[in-house]
Amino acid sequence: MRGKKYRVGCEEGLTKKWLRERKYDTYHRRAKEDGFRSRAIYKLFQISKPHNLIKTGDTVVDLGSFPGGWIQGARLLVGEEGFVLGIDLKPIKAFSWSNVKTLVGDITSLEEDEIREALPRKADVIISDVSPNLSGIWEVDHARQMDLARKSVELARALLHRGGNLIVKAFQGESFKEFLDEVKARFRSVKIVKPKASRKRSAEVYIVARGYNLNRGK
Ligand SMILES: C[S@@+](CC[C@H](N)C(=O)[O-])C[C@H]1O[C@@H](n2cnc3c(N)ncnc32)[C@H](O)[C@@H]1O
Numbered sequence: 001m002r003g004k005k006y007r008v009g010c011e012e013g014l015t016k017k018w019l020r021e022r023k024y025d026t027y028h029r030r031a032k033e034d035g036f037r038s039r040a041i042y043k044l045f046q047i048s049k050p051h052n053l054i055k056t057g058d059t060v061v062d063l064g065s066f067p068g069g070w071i072q073g074a075r076l077l078v079g080e081e082g083f084v085l086g087i088d089l090k091p092i093k094a095f096s097w098s099n100v101k102t103l104v105g106d107i108t109s110l111e112e113d114e115i116r117e118a119l120p121r122k123a124d125v126i127i128s129d130v131s132p133n134l135s136g137i138w139e140v141d142h143a144r145q146m147d148l149a150r151k152s153v154e155l156a157r158a159l160l161h162r163g164g165n166l167i168v169k170a171f172q173g174e175s176f177k178e179f180l181d182e183v184k185a186r187f188r189s190v191k192i193v194k195p196k197a198s199r200k201r202s203a204e205v206y207i208v209a210r211g212y213n214l215n216r217g218k
Contacts, residue, residue, distance in 0.1 A: 025039065027039035027042050027197045030042070031069065036069050036072055036073075037067040037068040037069045037071075037072060037093075038067055038068070038069030038070075039069070039197060040069040040070060040129060040197070041069035041070060041072055041073040042195070042196075042197040043129075043195040043197045043198055043206070044069070044070045044073040044074065044127065044129075044167075045073055046195035046196055046197055047167055047193050047195050047206050047208060048073075048077060048167070051191075051208060051210070053125060053165050053167065053208065053210070054074055054077040054078060054124075054125050054127075054165075055077070055078070055124070056077070056078060056079045056081060056082065057078060057079065057081040057082050058077070058078045058082045058083075058124040058125055059078075059082060059083045059084075059085075059119060059120065059121055059122070059123050059124050059125075060074040060077075060078060060082065060083070060084045060085070060123065060124065060125045060126075060127060061084075061085045061087070061115065061119070061123045061125075061126050061127070061155070061159055062074055062084060062085065062086040062087070062127050062128075062129075063087055063107050063126065063127070063128040063129075063130045063152050063155065064087070064088055064107065064128060064129050064130025064131060064148070065086030065087060065088045065092060065102070065129070066088035066089070066090040066091075066092050067092065067093070068086060068092050068093065068095070068102075070086075070127055070129055071084055071086040071092070071095065071100060071102070072095075074125075074127060075095070075097055075099070075100050078099075080099065082099060083099045083100075083101075083119065083120050083121075084097075084099065084100045084101070085100075085101050085102070085103065085115070085118050085119055086100070086101070086102040086103070087102070087103045087104075087105055087107060087110065087115070088102070088104065088105075089104070089105070089106055090104070091104050092104075101118055103115070103118055107130060107148070107151055107152070107155060108147075108148070108151050112155065112158045112159070115155070115158075115159060116158075116159065119159070122159065122160065122161035122164075123156075123159045123160050123161070123164060124160075124161065124164050124165070125160075125164060125165045125166070125167070126152065126155065126156040126159060126160060126164070126165075126166045126167070126168075127166075127167045127168075128148075128149070128152035128166075128167065128168040128169060129169050130148045130149075130151075130152060130169065131145060131148070131169065132144035132145060132147075132148060138173070139174075141171070142171045142173040142174065142175070142203075143175070145169070145170065145171045146170065146171065146173075146175050146176070146179055149168050149169065149170045149179060149207075150179065150182070152166075152168045153166070153168065153182065153183060153186070156168075156186075156212065157186065157212075160212045161212070162212060162213045162214065163211055163212060163213070163214055164211075164212040165208075165209065165210045165211075165212070166183070166187065166207070166208075166209040166212065167206055167207070167208055167209075168183075168206065168207050168209070169204055169205075169206055169207075170204070170205060170206075170207055171203040171204055171205075172203055172205055173203065179207075180192070180207065183207055183209050184209075185215075186209070186212060186213065186215075187209035187210060187211055187212055187213075187214070187215065188210060188211030188214040188215045189209070189210045189211060190207060190208070190209045190210075191207070191208045191209075192205050192206070192207060192208075193205065193206045193207075193208050194206070
């Protein structure tokens with residue numbers, strides 16, 4: 001990726017060309033028509049549905065959730081019995097669902113207890129689409145993304161119950177393999193998923209990890 005142009009699926013990296021392309025993007029149009037806050041919701045459906053990762057009644061924590069597409073997707077999957085907590089640096093426009101809460105905060109410095117207090121019970125699934133402000137310098141952006149991905153795993157360890165699941169965005173690059181091994185050490189099964197709605201030339205992939213702490217004692 002060094003020296004090459006690259007893209008990620010987050011509005012942090014807006015350019016005129018990217019905005020023009022977005023106008024003609026099928027998922028972007030579909031999200032508008034369906035009343036969703038971002039095209040990213042289709043990535044969540046494409047990752048979660050085939051593996052039944054988020055189920056009716058689940059408690060879900062969404063890290064890096066502005067403007068709220070994944071929150072909407074998670075709420076549709078968990079239904080009325082479930083609960084969704086979204087966290088972002090930016091304030092998220094309120095939802096009318098009573099079982100959706102949001103927190104404004106930095107996931108790298110928020111107290112774990114503050115997150116726990118906002119939850120009705122331990123989480124079943126942590127989902128993280130968090131992305132840094134992009135500098136356009138691959139090495140810098142990759143390192144920042146991987147720091148946020150690592151933080152997401154740390155929070156998953158604090159918030160998930162045994163057997164819970166994790167979906168976390170990562171950029172494929174230098175420290176990817178090491179990160180993957182860290183996740184594998186904590187979860188029973190780990191897969192790399194590139195959903196159709198993720199732009200092909202984007203470096204982003206999602207790590208889907210199931211069964212938190214179920215591989216202990218192997
Ligand atoms: C790709 S966007 C998320 C899109 C969202 N999943 C959706 O469906 O609408 C990534 C988000 O990560 C947030 N973010 C970046 N660094 C963060 C941090 N340290 N703590 C919390 N949120 C962060 C950004 O503000 C941005 O809104």
